Amino acid sequence: MAAIIKRLLQAGERIRVLAVDDSVVIRRLVTHALEQHPAIEVVGTAANGVIALQKIPQVNPDVLTLDIEMPEMDGLETLRRIRREYPHLRVIMFSTLTERGGAVTLEALSLGADDYVAKASNEGSLDRSMARLREELVPKIKQFFHIPAPNSAVARPSPEQAPVFPPAWRSTKVQPKVVAIGVSTGGPTALSEILPKLPAGFPLPVLVVQHMPPLFTRLLAERLHSICQLPVEEGSQGALLDGGRILVAPGDFHMKVSSNGKGVRVDLDQSPPQNSCRPAVDALFASVGEVYGGAVIAVILTGMGQDGLRGTRILKAQGASVLAQDEASSVVWGMPGAVVNAGLTDRVLPLDQIVPEILRMVGRA
Numbered sequence: 001m002a003a004i005i006k007r008l009l010q011a012g013e014r015i016r017v018l019a020v021d022d023s024v025v026i027r028r029l030v031t032h033a034l035e036q037h038p039a040i041e042v043v044g045t046a047a048n049g050v051i052a053l054q055k056i057p058q059v060n061p062d063v064l065t066l067d068i069e070m071p072e073m074d075g076l077e078t079l080r081r082i083r084r085e086y087p088h089l090r091v092i093m094f095s096t097l098t099e100r101g102g103a104v105t106l107e108a109l110s111l112g113a114d115d116y117v118a119k120a121s122n123e124g125s126l127d128r129s130m131a132r133l134r135e136e137l138v139p140k141i142k143q144f145f146h147i148p149a150p151n152s153a154v155a156r157p158s159p160e161q162a163p164v165f166p167p168a169w170r171s172t173k174v175q176p177k178v179v180a181i182g183v184s185t186g187g188p189t190a191l192s193e194i195l196p197k198l199p200a201g202f203p204l205p206v207l208v209v210q211h212m213p214p215l216f217t218r219l220l221a222e223r224l225h226s227i228c229q230l231p232v233e234e235g236s237q238g239a240l241l242d243g244g245r246i247l248v249a250p251g252d253f254h255m256k257v258s259s260n261g262k263g264v265r266v267d268l269d270q271s272p273p274q275n276s277c278r279p280a281v282d283a284l285f286a287s288v289g290e291v292y293g294g295a296v297i298a299v300i301l302t303g304m305g306q307d308g309l310r311g312t313r314i315l316k317a318q319g320a321s322v323l324a325q326d327e328a329s330s331v332v333w334g335m336p337g338a339v340v341n342a343g344l345t346d347r348v349l350p351l352d353q354i355v356p357e358i359l360r361m362v363g364r365a
Contacts, residue, residue, distance in 0.1 A: 006333070007062070008146040014041040015145055018061035020052040020078070021045075021094060022070040026119070029126075030065055033134040039147050040138065049078030056086060063090045063141050066113070068104050076108060083112040090114045090144045092137070102216045106223055109188045114331055115140050118213065143185060143304040143332050176321065176362055177295040178241065178264075179204050180288050182281030182311075184211040184303025186331025188220055190351055191301075192227060195246060197355040200229045204297075204362060205241040205264075207255065207288070209281045211303065214251035217279075221248040239266040249279035256287035264291055275307040281335070285311025294319030297361055299354060300345075301325045303335035309342060316344045323357060324348050 009015070017040060019030040027045040034040045043059040046052035048070040056064075064082065068075035075093060082089055093116040095105040105116050117136045183190060187210045198206065210220060218234045225232040228246065235247040235255045241264040249255035253268040267287070274280035281300075285308060288296055298315050300308050302325055312322055322345045324336040329351040340348055347357055 006144060006146050009039070009148060011148050014039055015063060015141055015147075016041055016043045016059065016061045017063045017065065017141065018043060018052065018055060018059060019045045019065045020047075020049065020070075020075075021065070021067040022047050023067070026067070026094070029130055029133060030137070033130045033137060034141075037134075037138055040141060049073030049075065049081070052078055053081055053085075056082075056089070061089065063092060063144070065092050065094060065117075065137070067094045068096075068101070068108065076104065076111065079108055079111050079113055090141075092117060092140055094119050097213060097215065099215065099219075102219045105216065106188055106219055110192065114144065115185050139304065140185075143334065174293070174295045174319065176297045177204060177292050178288060179206045179297045179299065179358060180284055181206065181208045181299045181301065182285070182303070182308040182335065183208070183301035184277075184305065184307065184332075184335060186302035187211070188223075189331075190325070191220075191224060193351060194355050195224055195230070195232070196228045198228065198230050198246075198358075199364070201244060202230060202362075202364065203243045205243055206230070206246040207235075207241075207249070207257070207284060208246065209249045209255060209279045209284050211277050211279070211307070212251050217248055217251040224248070235266045235268065237266060237268045241265065249284065252278055254279050254283035256283055257291050258287070259291050274310075275305055277305075277307050281308035282311040286314050289314045289318055289320070296320040297358055298322045299324075299358070300336045300339045301351070301354075302330035302332055304332045305334050306338040308335050309338045309344075312339050312344045313342070321346050321361060323354060325354065326350050 019027050021027050031042045034042050043061055044055050046055050050073045066075045091113045093105055093108045093113045095101045095116045095118055097118050221232050221234045230244050230246050232246040234250050256267045257264050258267050274282045296315055298312055298320055316322055324339050324345045326348050327333040339345055349357055
């Protein structure tokens, strides 16, 4: 799916949301969870995809929350229709944390869904369920928009819209020994586009942190393995970092690396989340810096927030090379934008130029 640049809301304008779910309980939960936010307005609900497609031109939403399992027209078919008829409409899928839920969610992301949230589980009370849903859903809706400060007469873009490009870094002359990639919103699609371009015989290990829960990361690794020329698997404790192998951090674990003199291995831990994330890009990047110093190619791809910024500072101080995805090809330019605006990048590139630049850097162009 083509990237859509963040839309700048005008002062007083609210994000319009259409909630689509066959469960009346979920529709009410979404409505109540969002209605208290001053920048968000629920403009309608629909019980299935057929009704949703009828309502879109009537209520003109900016964002659709979309269930997967629905009668008459399910979430995937609804998504296909939306991408054909309303390509600029943001879509957030509601997923269950199950094997089928994870697989269908990855399919939805590949079809052009922008993000997903886990369906509310039994939290013991409606208030707790609503609070958890609000905590997860509101940031994922807001990430696609520039929202003016309250009471501001003139809407001003965030710093992301005016990146500062400092003089180019003088990268280390050390031959790179590892590629470390951090990615979040839009990541499964971005990874599916670039990782298959790494050729068989690629000499370096590739480590990936994608913000996803347990099970989803395993399914993502399996999906990538089926389309890549290199083997892809979920990282496991003690796994050896071999050249030409891609390891994806498992959900709910930080993936770090350590060296015992006999090789570099994966260390998994459940220390506190960093940037509200576990796995965290910062955790991986910091440990990669401890082991490899400046012999690292760090890549920051599309994603919400600033995870990876602190770790990139650590790597850059040691002379590592840093590549960032550009705004035009990112679903959300939060993570790469933070690194670019901090002046930490060697190159800011469209997604389709990331792998050619990596190959050039390792002498495989």
